[in-house]
Amino acid sequence: MSVDIYKINPEFRDIMPQEIIDLEDNATWAGESVEKRGISDLTDKKEILEEHSLCAGCPEAAALRYILASLPVPEETIIVNSTGCTSLMFPHIALHTVHSMFGNQNAVASGIKRTLGWRFPDKTKDVVVLAGDGATIDIGLDYTLQSFFRQEKITTICFDNEVYANTGGQESGSTAKGQVFKMAPKGKVFDKVPMWELAVTSGCAYSVKLTASAPKKVAKVLREAVLIAREIGPTYIHLYTPCILEIGLAANEGLWEMKEQDKDRFEDFKYVSDAASDYLKKCKKEGLL
Amino acid sequence: MANLGPAHYSPYPVAYYDDLLTPPKGKALLLTEIVDEEVAMGEIAKMMLTRDNATIFPGPQVLYAWNDEAKKKATLIKEMAEVLNAKMIPMYDYRPKYPKIDAEVEINPNHPNLTIWHNDIKACIFVGVHCHYANVALKMIRSETDCYTAAICGLSGHEDAMATIRDQHAEEMAKFIEIAKEVKKELGK
Numbered sequence: 001m002s003v004d005i006y007k008i009n010p011e012f013r014d015i016m017p018q019e020i021i022d023l024e025d026n027a028t029w030a031g032e033s034v035e036k037r038g039i040s041d042l043t044d045k046k047e048i049l050e051e052h053s054l055c056a057g058c059p060e061a062a063a064l065r066y067i068l069a070s071l072p073v074p075e076e077t078i079i080v081n082s083t084g085c086t087s088l089m090f091p092h093i094a095l096h097t098v099h100s101m102f103g104n105q106n107a108v109a110s111g112i113k114r115t116l117g118w119r120f121p122d123k124t125k126d127v128v129v130l131a132g133d134g135a136t137i138d139i140g141l142d143y144t145l146q147s148f149f150r151q152e153k154i155t156t157i158c159f160d161n162e163v164y165a166n167t168g169g170q171e172s173g174s175t176a177k178g179q180v181f182k183m184a185p186k187g188k189v190f191d192k193v194p195m196w197e198l199a200v201t202s203g204c205a206y207s208v209k210l211t212a213s214a215p216k217k218v219a220k221v222l223r224e225a226v227l228i229a230r231e232i233g234p235t236y237i238h239l240y241t242p243c244i245l246e247i248g249l250a251a252n253e254g255l256w257e258m259k260e261q262d263k264d265r266f267e268d269f270k271y272v273s274d275a276a277s278d279y280l281k282k283c284k285k286e287g288l289l
Numbered sequence: 290m291a292n293l294g295p296a297h298y299s300p301y302p303v304a305y306y307d308d309l310l311t312p313p314k315g316k317a318l319l320l321t322e323i324v325d326e327e328v329a330m331g332e333i334a335k336m337m338l339t340r341d342n343a344t345i346f347p348g349p350q351v352l353y354a355w356n357d358e359a360k361k362k363a364t365l366i367k368e369m370a371e372v373l374n375a376k377m378i379p380m381y382d383y384r385p386k387y388p389k390i391d392a393e394v395e396i397n398p399n400h401p402n403l404t405i406w407h408n409d410i411k412a413c414i415f416v417g418v419h420c421h422y423a424n425v426a427l428k429m430i431r432s433e434t435d436c437y438t439a440a441i442c443g444l445s446g447h448e449d450a451m452a453t454i455r456d457q458h459a460e461e462m463a464k465f466i467e468i469a470k471e472v473k474k475e476l477g478k
Contacts, residue, residue, distance in 0.1 A: 002355075004353070004354060004355045004356075005349075005353050005355045006353065007353055007354045007355070008352060008353060008354070009351070009352060009353065009354045009359065009360060009363035010363075011363040011364060011366070011367040012347060012351075012352050012363060012367075012377070012379060015377050015378065015379050015394070016352070016379055016381060017379075017381070017391070017394060017395055020381050020382075050384065050386075050387070051387050051388070052387060053387050053388075091384050091385050092384055092385070092387060093384075094382070094384070
């Protein structure tokens with residue numbers, strides 16, 4: 001796999017739709033380019049995500065756009081996802097994506113990463129898991145933690161909306177204590193699972209908790225996490241992307257909600273191991289960050 | 290609305306249920322019969338030249354210049370379309386299109402029948418489509434349209450197509466073009 005899979009044979013250029021021609025002409029690929037990709041590309045470059053079917057104003061969609069715009073080498077990246085709201089976006093990404101069974105995403109990603117290592121020993125392949133809190137923290141917790149214990153060199157991103165949103169609003173392990181949902185009328189009786197801390201004790205070299213309120217910050221964290229996962233070990237990003245529908249907000253209030261939570265449940269948490277910290281300094285010197 | 294295909298609205302719109310399998314090496318499948326590759330090539334060419342709105346659906350394996358073989362095949366498929374007087378509509382990737390496809394200019398494996406119906410296509414060739422998606426699309430077309438389908442496959446062929454030739458690479462495609470030229474001449478097209 002390389003950027004060549006986006007180059008249209010000249011014989012067919014006249015029959016291809018404009019959005020596919022744009023992917024070749026105006027999307028940002030690492031390819032031979034020396035310039036870093038980033039969220040500034042969102043203003044005038046072709047995005048890797050086509051139109052999706054999430055709710056209007058969903059912060060998850062914005063977060064995914066930031067992430068896709070910031071992947072260091074998208075053409076050499078495999079994205080593994082799981083069942084959930086995110087499933088509605090992944091089929092629309094112009095990268096290799098694998099939809100796993102609910103909760104299996106980290107096991108699938110581990111297998112893919114190892115296989116790519118054997119198949120393409122001379123290439124750097126990034127494997128990124130993107131799944132919701134139900135898949136990462138509840139149903140797939142075993143696989144998530146096992147991939148950390150085993151030091152699988154993958155990046156795991158949890159899109160935490162604190163609820164099972166697309167099945168009507170059931171509480172998840174990530175729901176805050178006391179929260180009431182349509183399908184959780186009594187309110188949650190135990191605390192939110194601190195997955196970002198579990199990631200540290202389970203062996204992640206890098207674990208960050210944040211909201212998607214600041215695009216540049218999301219981009220920086222994503223880049224750091226992917227680079228560390230290449231050389232040092234598993235990395236984890238816990239990203240708050242509220243379900244505005246389930247918590248009763250309007251389409252334009254998602255950003256406000258994330259900014260509020262920046263000071264509350266999603267106050268900054270960042271752990272970087274010593275080895276990862278040294279590696280990041282090296283990356284910075286080499287211009288990778 | 291187009292007519293239904295041979296499987297109609299069967300819950301099992303697959304040729305396998307009619308005891309059809311992919312052809313053995315060196316052979317081709319023509320409807321229910323195993324025939325020589327050249328025979329199937331001639332029949333495919335005849336169908337494409339005589340049925341309405343013949344169309345070639347090139348898939349990602351030939352649309353993109355990802356290796357030398359793909360580049361060679363692209364040139365050959367362009368020539369094939371000219372010889373067969375066929376239109377080309379690309380199946381450029383397999384993503385579901387949101388909110389809907391433009392059936393006039395694209396075909397999607399998730400609902401290929403829309404493109405067939407919209408353009409009233411009565412004969413088509415699938416080439417360069419990855420096997421899984423070719424199978425999905427061919428089953429739907431077989432079930433819900435009266436379009437004659439042909440699959441030019443680099444691997445073992447597709448029993449859900451009405452005609453399939455297998456192990457087709459640049460050399461074999463060039464042979465098909467030569468046979469199509471002869472058929473065209475015979476038909477006076």
